[in-house]
Amino acid sequence: MNNLPKAMLIDLDDTILAYDKLARPTWLSVCQNHAETLPGVTPEEVVEAIDEYRKWYWSDPTRHRTARLNLGNVRGDVVEGGFKRLGITVPGLALKMGNEYAEKREQAVTPFPGAIDALVALKDLGIRMAMVTNGSSETQRAKISRWDLEPYFEYILVEGEFGTGKPDPEVYRHAMTTLDSEPSNTWMIGDNLEWEVAAPQRMGITGVWHDWKGRGLPQGTKIKPDRIIKSLQDLLQLPLE
Ligand SMILES: [Mg+2]
Incomplete structure (x- = not known):
């Protein structure tokens, strides 16, 4: 022994x-799926903005705890945060992309x-x-x-x-x-x-x-x-x- x-x-x-290494590639595939509804920006730019915002979002221990116990709205909020950085406003899209991301990512684990x-x-x-x-x-x-x-x-x-x-x-x-x-x-x-x-x-x-x-x-x-x-x-x- x-x-x-x-x-x-x-x-x-x-x-x-x-788990973690799937985040960025999954976001990229979701952003690529919606490239046509995101005029003026590349999917890579959207991923970058989402990435920056989500790193900030998850960096605070209290916010981290609340978010991990209720992931339901988190992904939509993260997309919304990324969109704000780029000045994108498409009603309902952030939530839709957030849900799509959640499903793809859990499947890929x-x-x-x-x-x-x-x-x-x-x-x-x-x-x-x-x-x-x-x-x-x-x-x-x-x-x-x-x-x-x-x-x-x-x-x-x-x-x-x-x-x-x-x-x-x-x-x-x-x-x-x-x-x-x-x-x-x-x-x-x-x-x-x-x-x-x-x-x-x-x-x-x-x-x-x-x-x-x-x-x-x-x-x-x-x-x-x-x-x-x-x-x-x-x-x-x-x-x-
Ligand atoms: Mg761990």
Whole structure:
């Protein structure tokens, strides 16, 4: 047995399922579909404006929380914000494009190559696993059931069902209780440096950062992951201690 812990808390989006990298290509395809109704601008320019606005929109933790728990209106609002930057006013179009985007993007979500194999192997090694995911019950459960992820986890904590999400310490505490583990023998694995590294580390949990982009830590960050992996399979190839 290598140096793997008794228990792992694992994030869903951008850890098991590739999610973020779909945003821009999906927006581009939606904008291309509506190129004729958007005179005077190229689809690329619209994507750029939407991109700028959505980065601003999601950058505030409070707005982020409200938005992820009710994605219903968010996409339309984001298109509207992009349109405003370009001076575009076409009644009803922002909402239509937002809905189209939501449907396309959820359809395109897929596990990272090797992610499911890694879950199978970790389970076979006897590691107790809980999924800890932020977002609404509806959106998160749809992805979990579509990819049949339930069997790998003894417990699945969804923010919208539990009532609070990462980085609230209660979330990690509750997940550890269900796995009968302590911070000293638990790892939290995910792509968000605050939610899955810094916050768990403050409780004594090992924080493993999933660097799915493979670009290393962002410049200027003070957060120091205990381990950095580029895929869940890397967990199985850690050096012996
Ligand atoms: Mg994530």
